Amino acid sequence: MSTPTEGTAVKVNHQRQKQNEIIQPLLTDLYQLTMAYAYWKSGKVEDTAVFxxxxRKNPFSGEFTIFAGLEECIKFLYNFRYSDSDIAYLKQILPPYIEEEFFRYLKDLTVEDVTLFAIPEGSVVFPRVPLLRVEGPLIVVQLLETTFLNLINYSSLIATNAARFRMAAGKRIKLLEFGLRRAQGPDGGLSASKYAYLGGFDGTSNVLAGKLFHIPVKGTHAHAYISSFSTLADLKTRNENGSDLIESRDFVEACTRRRDQLAALLGILLQEANDGELAAFISYAMAFPDGFTALVDTYEVLRSGLLNFCAVAVALSDFGYRPIGIRLDSGDLAYLSNRARDAFRKIAEELAIPWFSQLSIVASNDINEETILSLNDQHHQIDCFGIGTHLVTCQKQPALGCVYKLVEINKQPKIKLSEDLEKVTIPGRKDIYRLYGSDGHALIDLMQKHGEPPPLAGNRVLCRHPFLESKRAYVSPARVEPLLHIYWQNGTCSQPLPSMEQLRHRVQHQLGTIRQDHKRNLNPTPYKVSVSDSLYSYLHKLWLQNAPIGELS
Amino acid sequence: MSTPTEGTAVKVNHQRQKQNEIIQPLLTDLYQLTMAYAYWKSGKVEDTAVFxxxxRKNPFSGEFTIFAGLEECIKFLYNFRYSDSDIAYLKQILPPYIEEEFFRYLKDLTVEDVTLFAIPEGSVVFPRVPLLRVEGPLIVVQLLETTFLNLINYSSLIATNAARFRMAAGKRIKLLEFGLRRAQGPDGGLSASKYAYLGGFDGTSNVLAGKLFHIPVKGTHAHAYISSFSTLADLKTRNENGSDLIESRDFVEACTRRRDQLAALLGILLQEANDGELAAFISYAMAFPDGFTALVDTYEVLRSGLLNFCAVAVALSDFGYRPIGIRLDSGDLAYLSNRARDAFRKIAEELAIPWFSQLSIVASNDINEETILSLNDQHHQIDCFGIGTHLVTCQKQPALGCVYKLVEINKQPKIKLSEDLEKVTIPGRKDIYRLYGSDGHALIDLMQKHGEPPPLAGNRVLCRHPFLESKRAYVSPARVEPLLHIYWQNGTCSQPLPSMEQLRHRVQHQLGTIRQDHKRNLNPTPYKVSVSDSLYSYLHKLWLQNAPIGELS
Known part of the structure; x- marks a missing residue:
């Protein structure tokens, strides 16, 4: 999807949203449609509901989640219309005795009467707190369930994963998403690129994601490029007699001369350095004299790749260009990065090229959050991580279990009971507030019955654990923030939607409002989510009303 | 994607392939394009290559993999053309000094000269054996890498996962894919539905997948449906005075009367059964009298759901209809299924409704391969599993690590060396054969140098481990099958592509040709992949030529 115009209510540009064409009403579970018919048949067309x-649980053994996917949900609402071909297909798969009038009802169905409240995209969010509150005709809001879950589950999961990688790596280090080849198909790859960027990555290797979402795109070359050269004799150029110095034989000679010199300086045996690799680096430098990054582990980093890179990099400097650096894709990344940095520093000093010591070192072999934390302990010299599989598949926890629960029908609250406390729902239409302390950090989230007076800054508020009677606390917030905002009403998006850059900044800003102990990797402190005293009583009264009294005999 | 016409060469129907619009040349890593420029700039436009x-490793700790995604690769070849807007975007992100002529070159680039050999989709395949052998201009075949990997990795992973679930469940049990809400975005969900079906599932809940791929779509209702009814008074019908008996008050009365009777028969306390649940079941049965399946765990299966279901099911039978069964979505599935089956049998006997004992029991709570195996040990009575998260995210191993390696350039073999034997590539253009024993089971896969005479049925063939000198065996195949077939040549698909049903059958048939010990869940025997004596010598000669001799000092 394209980045919406900043700060203005968005009309979705359908032309540019190719991959969104599949976000349509049939992208749902069949049972939503059979339920729709049963509701319709039961005379529930006028019923209203709140979902x-x-x-229920933060992902990755963490204590926070980044909420993402809201804009996609709004686009889905804009697209919500059963086409003639949809209706024809439904007639084919539903039982033959389904009344014709139901299909006419579906054909005319719109989301005009749906009202969507949501926490702003890019917010830090916590278990049990509604990310969306969806109100409107029962049949219609029920029909949105699966698609909303699909659009939010993976987006939020990947944004959270990316934010965790960002925290592990620290602010200084660049993070690039390299996951397209391992993602769940083409669109899985696009979503990964988009929400990794939103969560704090600096760019992607996925060109289409760059084009569609205006994300910076990065990349150099792969092992195949190096392997495609065997000797220096493989070096050809399109313009042997071109005016450009860099394309001349002089540059090749400078590279080999520099290699002889640097082998002695770095104590590397010249005969072990691979000539095909040197040829590949030279040709790549000729193509990208200002953007030269070399993958140095095709043969051996310390016996070949590093020397060949330094030779070409110094030669580029001789010709007035400044190379970028190296990429390591295997081996002991901390050790290799330190050895490479040592070499860069030595050259910087001996050859008086000060910037050489700051050449970039990219690492990209099967990196996960723990790898980064462990590398941090080893004092690596890596400037940038390229992360694929672990980011896009969220290997540590590949699904966020968002659910969509009925909490009110025809103004009557609904509670879902379960022997598992975690699965008990909090009934009724609720307002949500985040209470901040005087140091700017979030203290607690508070759910209230809709219509209760909002908590006020400076006033003491009783916040209760939703289920455990004795767990309660008075909180005196320095600031109170209502979390739910209205995003869809009367058939249109009622909020300006932020741009991708704004979302990206929001994530980092929001993370800054959360105490460090909630965010740390090891045994983070759970953030508290509470209910008002009034909601507590309401919830427990309904619970008792609905739970049958057993009888032992 | 639609199912191609069976048995005829396929021209892709672009109109119907909405989600394939993102399968386009920019769906790749940027380094493929920067490499393309560097190759072009180095005068390598005429170079040819084989990838x-x-x-390298079967997924899920198993010893086999199902190959899927080939048809998508062929569609990608049909779509391979840089648009004007692609070129404009590339000009924007590539350095300003890139020669204009390169962009003209890209604009005119086609896959006319690419030849694609592949193992048929739906085959059982093993590590190291090329699934695709891609030949043609170096620059073009390199540009296909990331997209091919993306299209094959997840498709094969999910097909393999589905095939494993099928083997665990056995042939009798129905398997339904319920994963849309947990998949990697909309297209991740569609791919999951499609390849789960290919791998052996019986259907999906994903309506759009059903529409696009002609897969059976299944589904009943969710907890929200049950919760939306509180008492019998909530029962309304659209046609109170309709002629249809099932919509009359008589049916509601029959249900409550039957409930009184069955409570006594089954020894369940009537006052514990939830009336809202009964109302929901009745209304659902009114809508789907011939397709009544009830989710019975909203309150309590044994104290409410089972009784309410049986009441409505027997009443349906009174009115001449035959219900389908129940769905369990929580709790001890083996125990509950046995208790439910006991109840069904008792009713079948006492009320003389023989088919009642065979009502269907669907289970759907966080099922994975191990859950099914464990349920098998407990002698469950489940007829159908609905599987979501573990199937679509492949939680046990969320990525298959396919790679795309250069094995020949300008007719010269290429070998990629690594200290990790697993990462050493087998050089050159190769032919692949599967050798079968007289009992019809596959014995071994054999890679040969292209052009070596194929092994002959009845003749002894020396098969060697690619790396370990002493590991070799004479094999006398009863049948020899060449695995690679030509799928793309001269700009068009050169094979009839099988329909989805044909692919689905192929998977099961192929699995039948693999010995049971290769397929078992626990410690399966690795299937052997070998090289011919000639390829062994060739590989090891190249290895020695390319490995530098170290020098200890």
């Missing part, structure tokens, strides 16, 4: 979309 | 696409 909450929330998750 | 192998293969994986």
């Amino acid at each position: 909450d979309l929330f998750f | 192998d696409l293969f994986f």
Whole structure:
């Protein structure tokens, strides 16, 4: 999807949203449609309902989640219309006795009467708190369930994963998403690129993601490029007699001369350095004299790749260009990065090229959050990580379990009971507030019955654990922020949607409002999510009303 | 994607392939394009190359893989053309000094000269064996890498996962894919539905997948449906005075009367059964009298759901209809299924409704391969599993690591060396054969140098381990099958592509040709992949030529 115009209510540009063409009403579970018919048949067309979309547990053994996917949900609402071919297909798969009038009802169905409240995209969010509150005709809001879950689950999961990688790596280090080849198909790859960027990555290798979402695109070359050269004799150029110095034989000679010199300086045996690799580096430098990055592990980093890179890099400097650096894709990354940095520093000093010591070192072999934390302990010299599989598949936890639960029908609250406390829903239409302390950090999230007076800054508020009677605390917030905002009403998006850059900044800003102990990798402190005293009583009264009294005999 | 016409060469129907619009040349890593420029700039436009696409390790701790995604690769070849807007975007992100002529070259680039050999989709395949052998101009075949990997990695992974679930469940049990809400975005969900079906599932809940791929679509209702009814008074019908008996008050009365009777028969306390649940079941049965399946765990299966279901099911039978069964979505599935089956049998006997004992029991709570195996040990009574998260995210191993390696350039073999034996590539253009024993089971896969005479049925063939000198065996195949076939040549698909149903059958048939010990869940025997004596010598000669001799000092 394209980045919406900043700060203005968005009309979705359908022309540019190729991959969104599949976000349509049939992208749902069949049971949503059979339920729609059963509701319709039961005379429930006029019934109204409120659903909450929330998750029960933060992913990755963490204590926070980044909420993403809201803009896609709004686009889905804009697209929500059953086409003639959809209706024809439904007639084919539903039982033959389904009344014709139901299909006419579906054909005319719109989301005009749906009202969508949501927490702003890019927010830090916590379990049980509704990310969406969806209100409107029962049949219609029920029909949105699966698609909303699909659009939010993976987006939020990947944004959270990316934010965790960002925290592990620290602010100084660049993070690039390299996951397209391992993602769940083409669109899985695009979503990964988009929400990794939103969560704090600096760019992607996925060109289409760059084009569609205006994300910076990065990349150099792969092992095949190096392997395609065997000797220096493989070096040809398109313009042997071109005016450009860099394309001349002089440059090749400078590279080999520099290699002889640097082999002695770095104590590397010249005969072990691979000539095909040197040829590949030279040709790549000729093509990208200002953007030269070399993958140095095709043969051996310390016996070949590093020397060949330094030779070409110094030669580029001789010709007035400044190379970028190297990429390591195997081996002991901390050790190799330190050895490479040592070599860069030595050359910087001996050859008086000060910037040489700051050449970039990219690492990209099967990196996960723990790898980065462990590399940090080893004092690596890596400037940038390229991350694929672990980012896009969220290997540590490949699904965020968002659910979509009925909390009110025809103004009557609904509670879902379960022997598993975690699965009990909090009934009714609720307002949500985040209470901040005087140091700017979030203290607690508070759910209230809709219509209760909002908590006020400076006033003491009783916040209760939703289930455990004795767990309660008075909180005196320095600031109170209502979390739910209205995003869809009367058939249109009622909020300006932020641009991708704004979302990206929001994520980092929001993370800054959360105490460090909630965010740390090891045994983070759970952030508290509470209910008002009034909601507590309401919830427990309904619970008792609905739970049958057993009888032992 | 639609199912291609069976048995005829396929021209892709672009109109119907909405989600394939993102399968386009920019769906790749940027380094493919920067490499393309560097190759072009180095005068390598006329160079030719051969790449192998293969994986190194079977997923899920197993010893086999199902190959899928080939048809998508062929569609990608049909779509391979840089648009004007692609070129404009590339000009924007590539350095300003890139020669204009290169962009003209890209604009005119086609896959006319690419030849694609592949193992048929739906085959059982093993590590190291090329699934694709891609030949043609170096620059063009290199540009296909990332997209091919993306299209094959997840498709094969999910097909393999589905095939494993099928083997665990056995042939009798129905398997339904319920993963849309947990998949990697909309297209991740569609791919999951499609390749789960290919791998052996019986259907999906994903309606759009059903529409696009002609897969059976299944589904009933969710907890929200049950919760939306509180008492019998909530029962309304659209046609109170309709002629249809099932919509009359008589049916509601029959249900409550039957419930009184069955409570006594089954020894369940009537007052514990939830009336809202009964109302929901009744209304659902009114809508789908011939397709009634009830989710019975909203309150309590044994104290409410089972009784309410049986009441409505028997009443349906009174009115001449035959219900389908129940769905369990929580709790001890083996125990509950046995208790439910007991109840069904008792009713079948006492009320003389023989088919009642065979009502269907669907289970759907966080099922994975191990859950099914464990349920098998507990002698469950489940007829159908609905599987979501573990299937679509392949939680046990969320990525198959296919790679795309240069094996020949300008007719010269290329070998990629590594200290990790697993990462050494097998050089050159190769032919692949599967050798079968007289019992019809596959014995071994054999890679040969292209052009070596194929092994002959009845003749002894020396098969060697690619790396370990002493590991070799004479094999006398009863049948020899060449695995690679030509799929793309002269700009068009040169093979009839099988329909989805044909692919689905192929998978099961192929699995039948693999010995059971290769397929078992626990400690399966690795299937052997070998090289001919000639390829062994060739590989090891190249290895020695390319490995530098170290020098200890």
